Amino acid sequence: STPEDTQNTSFPFYVGTYTNADSKGIYKYELHEDGTFSDLGLQASTESPSYLSFSADKKQLIAANKKDPYQGTITAFEISADSLKFNNEMFSGGMNPCFLTTNADNQILVANYGSGTLTHLQLKDDGFLSTKIDVKKHTGKGSTSRQEGPHAHSAYYIPNSEDIVALDLGTNGLWFYTLNKSTNKLVLHPEKTLVMAEGAGPRHLTFHPNNKWIYVLNELNNTVTKIERLTDGGYEIKESTTSLPEGYTENAYAADIHISTDGKFLYASNRGPNTIAIFKVDANTGELTTMGFEPTKGETPRNFSLSPDDNFLVVAHRNSDNLTSFKRDATTGLLTFVDEIKAPTPSCILFE
Numbered sequence: 001s002t003p004e005d006t007q008n009t010s011f012p013f014y015v016g017t018y019t020n021a022d023s024k025g026i027y028k029y030e031l032h033e034d035g036t037f038s039d040l041g042l043q044a045s046t047e048s049p050s051y052l053s054f055s056a057d058k059k060q061l062i063a064a065n066k067k068d069p070y071q072g073t074i075t076a077f078e079i080s081a082d083s084l085k086f087n088n089e090m091f092s093g094g095m096n097p098c099f100l101t102t103n104a105d106n107q108i109l110v111a112n113y114g115s116g117t118l119t120h121l122q123l124k125d126d127g128f129l130s131t132k133i134d135v136k137k138h139t140g141k142g143s144t145s146r147q148e149g150p151h152a153h154s155a156y157y158i159p160n161s162e163d164i165v166a167l168d169l170g171t172n173g174l175w176f177y178t179l180n181k182s183t184n185k186l187v188l189h190p191e192k193t194l195v196m197a198e199g200a201g202p203r204h205l206t207f208h209p210n211n212k213w214i215y216v217l218n219e220l221n222n223t224v225t226k227i228e229r230l231t232d233g234g235y236e237i238k239e240s241t242t243s244l245p246e247g248y249t250e251n252a253y254a255a256d257i258h259i260s261t262d263g264k265f266l267y268a269s270n271r272g273p274n275t276i277a278i279f280k281v282d283a284n285t286g287e288l289t290t291m292g293f294e295p296t297k298g299e300t301p302r303n304f305s306l307s308p309d310d311n312f313l314v315v316a317h318r319n320s321d322n323l324t325s326f327k328r329d330a331t332t333g334l335l336t337f338v339d340e341i342k343a344p345t346p347s348c349i350l351f352e
């Protein structure tokens, strides 16, 4: 056998949670090569670490603590084999931080849902969060009851670009920024702002590996909207595709979206119907064809992740206290249920 044959191909992952019920903080699990789970236990006690990210070298883990209805915080932890050691905690620059991401320079973006603010902060070389932050508040509103004011839901560093994009469910728009490197402040580029279809409610997005297409998941009208990156640096809204079966009339709130590393299949979770919508991506046009809807075997699939080898998809169910795993067919994109494990109020999955 070759060295590759004997490699351990199981994948550890962290789970962020809401701590309003049984959960105490951040947990760790392992996904084995047959798609079954092991529970590696509580790693850190911390209040509602609803979203997680790693530092660039994966030596630290950073959590967004959604301290509803108060000012939220961001906490940094040192990673060790069997626990997370608390480093420090900073205000998140707003209320109900529900998303954060880190780039190769350990800069951090945080979306604060309650206050509709986008925050930039820095993880320093010593693994502690800096005290200097920049906060930008979105303005405006949309046309539905959930859109009475700004509600930032996620933010991303756009690959191969200096641009940052923040999705605001409340203002129904995508806000584009750059970071001024000398002042360390976020600079808004209003000419690039995109307004989604009325009542759409943009929540999360995923980037196609070709750097041309971006797929935005809209929570309120349950659609995926393709955005095209233009050669002049701008962005253009293209077609939208429903994440629900034809004729579906019950309540549904789309939550999370991911694309396979080869860019061939796109997945979106639907809270309510409790399904993963599976789409094939046309390699020439980026248009989506619906391949099916896989029941997730739990309630409220708020977050999911593809395993690092793309062979499995793991779903976190906020309202049924469980994680489920599915084997992914790389040719058809379809999913087959494999295993289930208990997890308290899981809201985020982060593979090592």
Ligand SMILES: O=C1O[C@H](COP(=O)(O)O)[C@@H](O)[C@H](O)[C@H]1O
Binding pocket: 068, 096, 098, 113, 114, 302
């Ligand atoms: O704090 C809040 O945030 C959520 C958004 O989070 P999610 O659970 O939908 O991801 C929002 O729905 C809720 O009303 C608000 O209180």
